[in-house]
Amino acid sequence: MKVMLVDNDSARSALLSQALQDQGYQVVSRVAPGPSLLAKIAQVMPDMIVIDTDCPDRDMLESVSLLNKHNPLPVVMFADEESEAVIQQAIRSGVSGYISSHVQPERVKSIMKVAVARFREYQALKDELQQTKSELETSRLMQKAKALLMKHKKATEDEAHKAIMKMSMDQNKPVSEVAQNIIQVLDMQL
Numbered sequence: 001m002k003v004m005l006v007d008n009d010s011a012r013s014a015l016l017s018q019a020l021q022d023q024g025y026q027v028v029s030r031v032a033p034g035p036s037l038l039a040k041i042a043q044v045m046p047d048m049i050v051i052d053t054d055c056p057d058r059d060m061l062e063s064v065s066l067l068n069k070h071n072p073l074p075v076v077m078f079a080d081e082e083s084e085a086v087i088q089q090a091i092r093s094g095v096s097g098y099i100s101s102h103v104q105p106e107r108v109k110s111i112m113k114v115a116v117a118r119f120r121e122y123q124a125l126k127d128e129l130q131q132t133k134s135e136l137e138t139s140r141l142m143q144k145a146k147a148l149l150m151k152h153k154k155a156t157e158d159e160a161h162k163a164i165m166k167m168s169m170d171q172n173k174p175v176s177e178v179a180q181n182i183i184q185v186l187d188m189q190l
Contacts, residue, residue, distance in 0.1 A: 001025055001112075004046035006060075007053065008032045016052050016078070019105035025112065037063045041071070048074045048116065051095075052103065055081040061093040068094025074119035076112060078103050096122070138176040145179035148186040 007013035076097040097115030149160035168178045
């Protein structure tokens, strides 16, 4: 697994880098935090981000949040800060694992595995939620389009449903798009 290590303390970074390599991780880049962090991540394209810091600041958490929105990756953060508020902010921004103590080399592998598993579980839940929202929106559009067809074309619910499905297949468009088009056309006739 390719890991990007983010740390502004070169001595601490070297120790963590060695611990990661000893556990079989490939440290592809060691960078300091800052405004160009996202660009560096995009350039290197690691599989995982490991951040070692005294205390995560607002800019760092903002970078993690943006990364989580646009290019989600597992993020492990080692920090000296034990404040519940800071930990919660880090987790909300997309940190998969927050360890509030100094790095213990023998624990690195298990910490990384747990963070990756947590990240994958979170991504699966996020994808499932998006799929459910999409299905609900399609159902809502379908119901409205059927109601409009029933009203304007004096069709039964079954006939309206079949007409929408046939249009979807004939036009090679998703049902939601066909339903939206029907709604736009028939709503203007009111």
